[in-house]
Amino acid sequence: MKHREGVPDIDYLYPGHLACPGCGAAIAMKFALKALGPKTMVVLPASCWGIIAGAYPQTGLKVPVMHTAFATAGAAASGLRAALDIKGDTETTVLAWAGDGGTFDIGFQSLSGAAERGEDFIYACYDNEAYMNTGVQRSSSTPYGMRTATTPGTSWKRTRKKNIVEALAAHRIPYAATASIAYPEDMIRKFVRARSVKGGVRFIHILASCPAGWRIPSESAVKVTRLAVLSNLFPLYEVKDGLHYTLNMEGNRPVRPYIRMQGRFSHLTEEEIERIQEMVDSDWALLKEKANCKQISIK
Amino acid sequence: MIRILEGNHAVSEAVRLARVQVISAYPITPQTHIVETLSEYCADGKMNARFLCVESEHSAMGAAIAAAMGGARTFTATSSHGLAYMHELLHWSTGARLPIVMAEVNRAMGPGWNIWTDQTDSLSQRDTGWIQLYCEDGQEVLDTTVSAFRLAETVNLPVMIVLDAFYLSHTFEPVDVPEQGSVDRFLPPFSPRFAMDTENPANFGELVPPGLYMEMRRNIQLAMESVPGCFSAIEEEFFFQFGRRYGPVECWMCDDAEVIMVVSGTITGTCRQVVGDLRGRGEKAGLMKIKMFRPFPAREIRNAFNPNQKLAVVDRNFSFGAGGIFAQELKAVLYQAPDRPRVFEYIAGLGGRDVTPKTLETIYRMTKEQDTPKMESVWIDLNVVDEGI
Numbered sequence: 001m002k003h004r005e006g007v008p009d010i011d012y013l014y015p016g017h018l019a020c021p022g023c024g025a026a027i028a029m030k031f032a033l034k035a036l037g038p039k040t041m042v043v044l045p046a047s048c049w050g051i052i053a054g055a056y057p058q059t060g061l062k063v064p065v066m067h068t069a070f071a072t073a074g075a076a077a078s079g080l081r082a083a084l085d086i087k088g089d090t091e092t093t094v095l096a097w098a099g100d101g102g103t104f105d106i107g108f109q110s111l112s113g114a115a116e117r118g119e120d121f122i123y124a125c126y127d128n129e130a131y132m133n134t135g136v137q138r139s140s141s142t143p144y145g146m147r148t149a150t151t152p153g154t155s156w157k158r159t160r161k162k163n164i165v166e167a168l169a170a171h172r173i174p175y176a177a178t179a180s181i182a183y184p185e186d187m188i189r190k191f192v193r194a195r196s197v198k199g200g201v202r203f204i205h206i207l208a209s210c211p212a213g214w215r216i217p218s219e220s221a222v223k224v225t226r227l228a229v230l231s232n233l234f235p236l237y238e239v240k241d242g243l244h245y246t247l248n249m250e251g252n253r254p255v256r257p258y259i260r261m262q263g264r265f266s267h268l269t270e271e272e273i274e275r276i277q278e279m280v281d282s283d284w285a286l287l288k289e290k291a292n293c294k295q296i297s298i299k
Numbered sequence: 300m301i302r303i304l305e306g307n308h309a310v311s312e313a314v315r316l317a318r319v320q321v322i323s324a325y326p327i328t329p330q331t332h333i334v335e336t337l338s339e340y341c342a343d344g345k346m347n348a349r350f351l352c353v354e355s356e357h358s359a360m361g362a363a364i365a366a367a368m369g370g371a372r373t374f375t376a377t378s379s380h381g382l383a384y385m386h387e388l389l390h391w392s393t394g395a396r397l398p399i400v401m402a403e404v405n406r407a408m409g410p411g412w413n414i415w416t417d418q419t420d421s422l423s424q425r426d427t428g429w430i431q432l433y434c435e436d437g438q439e440v441l442d443t444t445v446s447a448f449r450l451a452e453t454v455n456l457p458v459m460i461v462l463d464a465f466y467l468s469h470t471f472e473p474v475d476v477p478e479q480g481s482v483d484r485f486l487p488p489f490s491p492r493f494a495m496d497t498e499n500p501a502n503f504g505e506l507v508p509p510g511l512y513m514e515m516r517r518n519i520q521l522a523m524e525s526v527p528g529c530f531s532a533i534e535e536e537f538f539f540q541f542g543r544r545y546g547p548v549e550c551w552m553c554d555d556a557e558v559i560m561v562v563s564g565t566i567t568g569t570c571r572q573v574v575g576d577l578r579g580r581g582e583k584a585g586l587m588k589i590k591m592f593r594p595f596p597a598r599e600i601r602n603a604f605n606p607n608q609k610l611a612v613v614d615r616n617f618s619f620g621a622g623g624i625f626a627q628e629l630k631a632v633l634y635q636a637p638d639r640p641r642v643f644e645y646i647a648g649l650g651g652r653d654v655t656p657k658t659l660e661t662i663y664r665m666t667k668e669q670d671t672p673k674m675e676s677v678w679i680d681l682n683v684v685d686e687g688i
Contacts (some may be wrong), residue, residue: 041495043365056511059502064495066368067504069391072361075353079323079362080495082349083369086320092497110361113354 006185008034017060019052022218024208024225025126026052027181029061029097032124032204035191038063040093041084043077045107046070047099048133048210049126073098074110074201077121085120093195094121100141101131104162111201115171118200122191125164125203128210136213145276146264148213156267160279165239168203172242175202178234181209182226186236186248193238207234215263227258232284233276237291245291255280304474306467307332309437310376310402310460312474313444315340316482317400319374320489321366323351323359327381328414329464330404334376356381360388360399367397368503370494372448375399378464379406379420386424389457393428393519395504398451398458398489401429402444405564405615406464407650415651416464418564418616422592422624428519430458430526431592435567437472442543443590445477449486449533454522461592464651466565477541485540523594530591547591548599552578556585558666559604559640561612563589563625566647566654570613573659584663589625597632606638611666613659614676615648622646622676643669644676652680 012033019026025048033040042065044050050067054060068076077096084092098107103125111123130148131137138148140162151157168176175197179187187206194202209225211218228234233255236248255277259265268276304312310333314322322341324334334350341350349366353359359375367373377385382403392399407417421431430450434440440462447458462468495503507515527547538544552574553559562570567588577584587603587610589596604610614623621627626644633639643666648654658680665677 039497041497051506053502053505055506055508056502059500059505061502062500064497064500065502065505066365066495067502068365069361069387071357072364072388075323075358075361076365078351078353078358079321079365079367079373080369082321082323082351082362083366083371083373086347086349086371087369109354110358113358116354117352 004185006188007031010034012038012062014060014062017052018054019048020212020218022211022221023048023052024128024181024210024221025049025099027222028126028187028206028208031181031184031187032095032191033061033063035188036093036095036195039091040095041066041080043068043073043080043094043096045073045076045098045102047102048128049097049099051133070102071106072110073102073107074112074114074123077123078114078117078119081119081121096121096123098123098125099132100125100127100129101139104141104164105139112171115168115173115201115203120198120200122194122202122204124206126206126208128208128213129161130213132210132213144279145259145268145272147267165203165205169239169242173203174198174200174241175238176242177204177238178236179204179206180225180229180234180236181206182222182229183236190238213264215266216261220261224258224261227253227261231255231258231280233258233280235284235287237287245287247288247291300476301473302476303471304437304476305332305469305471306437306440306462307404307469308336309441309474310444311336311340312476313441314374315346316477316479317445317448317486318372318488319346319348320371321349321351321363321373322375323353323362323366324375325353325356325359325377325381327356327378329406329468330376330378330381330402332468333402356384357388360385360392363399364388364392364395364397367399368395368495370489370491372489373399374401376402376404378404379408382420382424383408386427389424389427389429392457396455396519398448398455400444400447400451400458400460402460402462404462404464404468413650414464416466416615417649417651418624421459421461422616424459425593425624428456428523429593430456431461432458433461433563433590433592434467435565435588436467437470437474438543439545440467441474441476442537442541443545445482445486446533446537450526450530452489453529453533454525455492456519456522456526461564463565481540485536526594527591527596527599545590547596548603549588549590550603551586551588553585553587553603555583556608557583558609558611558663559585559587560659560663561587561589561610561625561629563592564615566613566615566659569654569656570659573656573663576656577660577663592628595628595632600629600632601636604640606640608640609643609666610640611643611645611662613645613647613654613662615654617646617649626676641672643672645679646676647679
């Protein structure tokens with residue numbers, strides 16, 4: 001395999017973890033831990049990763065893992081950090097690792113509480129845009145247009161996806177960023193940055209495709225998230241102190257290929273895809289305004 | 300040193316003396332004074348602890364669980380709706396075998412909103428695997444809290460110290476507050492049997508298939524079964540160090556009693572007075588105080604009575620569709636005994652209504668005058684109830 005600069009060779013996932021083929025969440029964890037290294041403790045609320053990490057008496061990770069109740073990632077990461085601090089261990093990084101349900105919905109309160117208190121940990125949300133582990137039910141991260149088990153048939157979701165990065169930026173946390181499994185060097189750089197920044201929760205929002213729920217072939221898992229970035233549907237950017245925006249790249253593709261390659265959107269008409277394009281364009285324009293057109297391109 | 304302490308502050312002093320390392324809490328009346336005092340101790344350096352002002356009771360227990368998993372001695376406090384909100388995590392802390400200690404100030408559940416004492420909040424948590432210890436006065440609160448850390452860390456189960464709202468939480472009494480050195484001799488630093496460790500990575504709380512889950516549950520029950528014995532041994536050491544002990548149950552004037560009042564919490568203090576007065580008038584009254592509710596001390600209770608005695612159970616709690624909860628538990632453990640006393644069930648003092656000496660004497664008289672108990676519990680001091688609703 002070709003060595004990629006900026007992507008450490010060492011892997012903290014054991015082969016034999018329980019992810020589905022092509023699971024974006026597993027790829028995301030792989031890169032996050034490459035960045036953070038062995039002095040990391042992972043806090044896992046109920047999610048796909050609750051399964052991926054393995055069943056007793058096995059483990060899928062080479063770092064310690066603490067499973068927690070669904071709603072408690074923010075609180076649990078706070079409690080673990082407090083225990084480490086009082087015992088004099090300020091070196092270990094605490095990584096809360098939650099899905100979109102555990103972040104946007106049931107875990108939002110404890111995350112918001114921790115962000116407001118300025119707790120010292122990294123919170124990563126791997127976002128596969130629905131409750132994938134329970135069989136693809138809608139969450140508040142599910143995008144406009146998606147069919148799920150609870151937005152079925154003609155009742156496909158007609159409300160927008162919650163903008164979680166904006167919600168966290170509004171807490172004025174020191175660092176918030178988006179990342180994509182299609183851009184590993186960028187993701188690794190962001191986790192390294194998140195580890196070094198102090199003074200509050202560092203939040204990283206990762207679009208992590210789910211072949212089963214998005215109804216795509218597993219070999220398209222990375223390609224689809226790249227198209228999300230290239231169409232500005234999932235822009236890569238960073239927010240410092242909730243105020244200072246940096247856009248990492250600008251895409252120039254339409255959303256149509258991204259939508260059309262996924263079974264979860266197969267019912268949408270051309271007009272509805274146009275409607276999604278309009279939403280993406282206006283969101284992108286707003287983001288550019290916030291960033292004051294300051295751009296850094298990634299290689 | 301004898302100090303005049305509020306019941307809530309007896310908890311705070313014990314937590315300070317126990318050198319707790321992480322406290323996470325959310326305000327709720329009437330528990331609030333416990334954690335306010337602790338936050339002051341953390342702020343002014345009297346305690347070397349992290350105090351987390353979390354945004355809910357669910358997060359209070361969520362943070363406590365994680366702190367205990369991180370190897371820290373951990374405490375929280377709550378009441379009523381706060382405890383109910385924690386319910387999921389009470390199960391979690393037991394399943395994860397974490398020695399968390401929590402003070403729970405008994406307060407009624409709403410609606411209607413009622414901040415006064417009632418045990419239904421804590422008793423609703425009986426199946427969560429928490430050890431539950433009910434207290435009568437401020438001294439017992441302090442002593443039980445200090446001992447609770449020893450007990451929790453010995454059996455790897457969480458412990459709830461339960462005290463009545465206002466009658467105990469907000470009442471000032473003389474309390475002997477021990478010296479730090481003597482508490483340190485009784486309670487060594489927390490040495491967790493397992494904890495999160497980057498040198499020895501493990502996967503805690505993970506998926507457990509049917510082939511293993513049942514054995515893990517059995518382990519928890521074995522730990523529970525060891526509690527009465529461990530508690531007695533710890534109390535023995537506590538007695539040696541501080542000269543006080545309480546027992547999982549306490550029998551007073553029971554040997555020749557015809558009617559034994561079975562009580563818990565602050566009603567016990569009032570009942571001591573009543574039983575003493577009745578004895579003074581030649582009545583054969585006795586008292587049993589139940590301190591340990593989980594595990595329910597079946598052996599101690601079965602051995603305490605003879606079959607000719609009548610038990611008058613006073614429950615300041617209620618399970619709708621069934622009855623008083625202490626009475627149900629008592630009947631369950633007596634059922635298998637070859638000869639058993641008759642159990643008379645009374646409901647009194649819900650939502651903070653006063654249980655006076657007169658109330659308890661009424662219960663005594665009613666029990667004395669009847670031969671067989673009613674099927675349903677008898678509600679005492681009840682006003683007119685609109686039966687149409």
